Amino acid sequence: MSLTKYLGLPFRxxxxxxxxxxxxxxxxxxxxxxxxxxxxxxxxxINWLCxxxxxxxxxxxxxxxxxxxxxxxxxxxxxPETSGYIVETFVAAAELLEQQxxxxxxxxxxxxxxxxxxxxxxxxxxxxEASSKPVIFNTGQIMHGMNCGYQQxxxxxxxxxxxxxxxxxxxxxxxxxxxxxxxxxxxxxxYNTRATWALLQTGLLAKEQAxxxxxxxxxxxxxxxxxxxxxxxxxAFTTGAEPFTHTIAYAIRGILECGLLLNKHEYIESAxxxxxxxxxxxxxxGSIAGTYTQNWETSAYYVCLTGxxxxxxxxxxxxxxxxSPELQENIDKALSYLKQKQHINNNGSVNDGAIAGSFPLWxxxxxxxxxxxxAKFFADALLADKIHKDNP
Numbered sequence: 001m002s003l004t005k006y007l008g009l010p011f012r013x014x015x016x017x018x019x020x021x022x023x024x025x026x027x028x029x030x031x032x033x034x035x036x037x038x039x040x041x042x043x044x045x046i047n048w049l050c051x052x053x054x055x056x057x058x059x060x061x062x063x064x065x066x067x068x069x070x071x072x073x074x075x076x077x078x079x080p081e082t083s084g085y086i087v088e089t090f091v092a093a094a095e096l097l098e099q100q101x102x103x104x105x106x107x108x109x110x111x112x113x114x115x116x117x118x119x120x121x122x123x124x125x126x127x128x129e130a131s132s133k134p135v136i137f138n139t140g141q142i143m144h145g146m147n148c149g150y151q152q153x154x155x156x157x158x159x160x161x162x163x164x165x166x167x168x169x170x171x172x173x174x175x176x177x178x179x180x181x182x183x184x185x186x187x188x189x190x191y192n193t194r195a196t197w198a199l200l201q202t203g204l205l206a207k208e209q210a211x212x213x214x215x216x217x218x219x220x221x222x223x224x225x226x227x228x229x230x231x232x233x234x235x236a237f238t239t240g241a242e243p244f245t246h247t248i249a250y251a252i253r254g255i256l257e258c259g260l261l262l263n264k265h266e267y268i269e270s271a272x273x274x275x276x277x278x279x280x281x282x283x284x285x286g287s288i289a290g291t292y293t294q295n296w297e298t299s300a301y302y303v304c305l306t307g308x309x310x311x312x313x314x315x316x317x318x319x320x321x322x323x324s325p326e327l328q329e330n331i332d333k334a335l336s337y338l339k340q341k342q343h344i345n346n347n348g349s350v351n352d353g354a355i356a357g358s359f360p361l362w363x364x365x366x367x368x369x370x371x372x373x374x375a376k377f378f379a380d381a382l383l384a385d386k387i388h389k390d391n392p
Contacts, residue, residue: 031360043097045375048353056078069370107155121165135182190225219254219259229277276324290363306373312330
C-alpha cells in the first residue's frame, strides 16, 4: 500500500468515530477473548449472520444477507455471492443446533437468489445492482446454495437454476478449461476451482455430462498452475499480487472436493500438497500468515482470519476422508486461535459473534470490516470439526 493510501486511511475509515476507536482498542488492549466450547462459538456466529440477514430485510434485498459491517459503510447491501453459500451453513447448523428456523432463513435466501437470476443463467456480480455484470466465481458460489436447496430442502427449482447457471459457465470457458471472460478484475484466477466444485456437483446431481466435463477441464488446467512446493500461480485478486490465504484456500478446497467427488487421486494429492504446506507454516499460536509468495514466504503483519478458517475446513476434510489424520492437531490450534478472535458480547453489537476479515482489524484483508463470509467459514470450520469428533 502506497504512503498516500496510508495517509488517507483515517479519512476513508473514519478512525475518529467513537465506536471505531473502541473496536480498534479492543484488538490492542485485549487481543485474546475467552475460549468456549464449539457450540457457544457456533451459536454466536450464526446469530450474527441472522442479524446480517435481518438488517437487509427490505424490498430490494429481501432474504439476502448483508455482505458485512465496515468502518467505511456500516452495514453493507446483501451480497448474492456469499448469501448463496451461507445457505449451506444455515442448513447444517439447523440440524446440529436444533434451530429449525434456520431452514426458513435458508429458503428466504434461495427465494431472493432465484428472483435475481439472469435469463442466461448467470447471477449478478457484486451487490446485484443494475450495473453489475455476472462473474464466474460469484455465480459458482450461488450454485452451491442452489445444490443445497435441491438436496437438503427438496426444491427442484434450485437444481434447475444451478443447471442453467452451469450452462452459462460453459459458454464463458476456454478450450483449455480456464475462465478468461467474466472474471473478477478481468484476469484469470486459479481459485475459480471453488466454482468448479459447484459445477461438478450440479453435473453429477442432474446427470449432465457436459457440466462434468467442463469441471474436469478446469481442474486439469488448475493443476498446471501448481508449483512443486504446492503453491498456485495466478491465484490472487490482482496480477502480480501475493495471494491471500483466503484465495489459496479457495483453490485448494475446489480441487480437493472435485477429487473426492470423482475419486481422482491426482486431484486429492494436489490439494493435500498445498494444505500440508500451509500446515507446516502454522505458528505455535495456531495462526498462519495473511499472504504467501511462491516460496511460501510472507511479509504480512496480520492473519487473514477468513483464510485460516477455510484452511481448517480443508484440514478437516483431509482428516475425515482418511488422507491426513495427523492434521487434527493443526485444526485444534487453528480453531483455538479463531475462537480467541471472536467477541461474544451477547448484546447485539456490530461485532457480537462476528469474525473480522483480519487480525488485527487493520490487516490488509477486508481492512476494518466484519465480512459475512468470515463468520460463515468460521461456523463451517466448527461444524466440520464437531461433526467429525461426534462421529469418529
